[in-house]
Amino acid sequence: MRILSRGNIEGEIGKDILVCKKATPDAIEYILKSKAVIVEEGGLLSHASIICRELNIPCVQIDNATKVFKKGTPITGLNWVYGEVINDIDNFLQKYKNLDFKAIESDNEILVRIGKIMINNIKEHLFETNSIEDEEWIDSLKSPFSLFEKAKTSGERIIAISWTDKIIRASSL
Amino acid sequence: MKHTVLKRLKNNGFPVPDFLVVKPNSKLIVRSSANIEDGKHSWAGIFESYITKPKEIELVGKSATSPKAKLYAEKIGYKSKVEMNVIIQEAIEGLVGVCFTDKMLFEPDPKNKELIKICKQVEQFIGRPQDIEWVIDKKGKIWILQSRDIS
Numbered sequence: 154m155r156i157l158s159r160g161n162i163e164g165e166i167g168k169d170i171l172v173c174k175k176a177t178p179d180a181i182e183y184i185l186k187s188k189a190v191i192v193e194e195g196g197l198l199s200h201a202s203i204i205c206r207e208l209n210i211p212c213v214q215i216d217n218a219t220k221v222f223k224k225g226t227p228i229t230g231l232n233w234v235y236g237e238v239i240n241d242i243d244n245f246l247q248k249y250k251n252l253d254f255k256a257i258e259s260d261n262e263i264l265v266r267i268g269k270i271m272i273n274n275i276k277e278h279l280f281e282t283n284s285i286e287d288e289e290w291i292d293s294l295k296s297p298f299s300l301f302e303k304a305k306t307s308g309e310r311i312i313a314i315s316w317t318d319k320i321i322r323a324s325s326l
Numbered sequence: 327m328k329h330t331v332l333k334r335l336k337n338n339g340f341p342v343p344d345f346l347v348v349k350p351n352s353k354l355i356v357r358s359s360a361n362i363e364d365g366k367h368s369w370a371g372i373f374e375s376y377i378t379k380p381k382e383i384e385l386v387g388k389s390a391t392s393p394k395a396k397l398y399a400e401k402i403g404y405k406s407k408v409e410m411n412v413i414i415q416e417a418i419e420g421l422v423g424v425c426f427t428d429k430m431l432f433e434p435d436p437k438n439k440e441l442i443k444i445c446k447q448v449e450q451f452i453g454r455p456q457d458i459e460w461v462i463d464k465k466g467k468i469w470i471l472q473s474r475d476i477s
Contacts, residue, residue: 181394181398182393185394185397185398185401197433198424198426198433198457199433204398206477208401
């Protein structure tokens with residue numbers, strides 16, 4: 154899992170979002186027609202990655218992408234954590250319950266980074282924000298987790314990505 | 327243009343393979359030049375030379391107006407005509423890769439100190455971070471195939 158070109162991936166697989174094995178120069182025509190790209194194989198320095206960065210088309214590499222993402226699947230937002238595709242949100246939260254998270258809000262996006270609060274605490278405090286000390290990032294924390302909640306009810310997929318080991322990005326709803 | 331950078335690099339001692347630049351509608355002539363030609367005996371007219379117009383040269387030319395090129399031009403707001411030139415070069419087989427000199431990222435990473443040095447020198451020579459295509463041939467010699475500013 155790697156971010157090849159930063160940005161939020163939102164839309165429908167096969168319509169707005171191109172999913173392909175490898176972004177060869179032949180795929181560039183389709184990339185140019187897409188709002189975002191998910192590739193199974195490919196590096197930061199490939200022609201396709203260069204074009205995506207140049208034109209601000211978000212692009213990520215995710216293993217088995219062509220198997221995971223079926224045509225017509227809606228993607229609500231591009232989210233976070235260790236490059237996993239989150240299929241089961243409860244399982245995901247359980248798995249990362251010991252990780253520390255912190256959120257930093259910038260213009261239109263929220264950066265959540267591993268910080269001082271544990272994810273199970275975040276979940277607990279999600280709807281009880283009074284108990285979290287640092288008020289600055291309370292609202293930021295709401296977004297990714299309410300997105301989990303939303304995805305849970307709607308059945309939409311959330312993609313988990315990070316673009317460094319420590320910085321995790323969430324798009325606001 | 328790709329070839330102007332290559333020419334500058336070559337003229338300044340960088341390991342760029344020999345090349346020539348032609349227009350997409352050009353005919354080429356491939357000529358004999360044997361070890362014994364034009365010596366004591368002329369061997370005049372003994373060996374063969376041919377005029378050729380490889381379809382690949384035309385195809386490179388046609389790629390200037392491909393759907394992909396038109397779409398890209400539209401996206402970046404380029405409205406003028408694309409003037410194509412074609413580089414003719416001996417194909418070098420070996421390990422081919424790229425390097426972004428701003429972070430000295432290599433794909434694939436050959437862990438080759440000489441290559442790292444050459445890429446850094448190319449960046450210093452051009453004066454800006456470069457996206458470099460390189461090849462290490464079967465004898466281990468490094469060649470620079472392309473260098474452009476990181477977009």
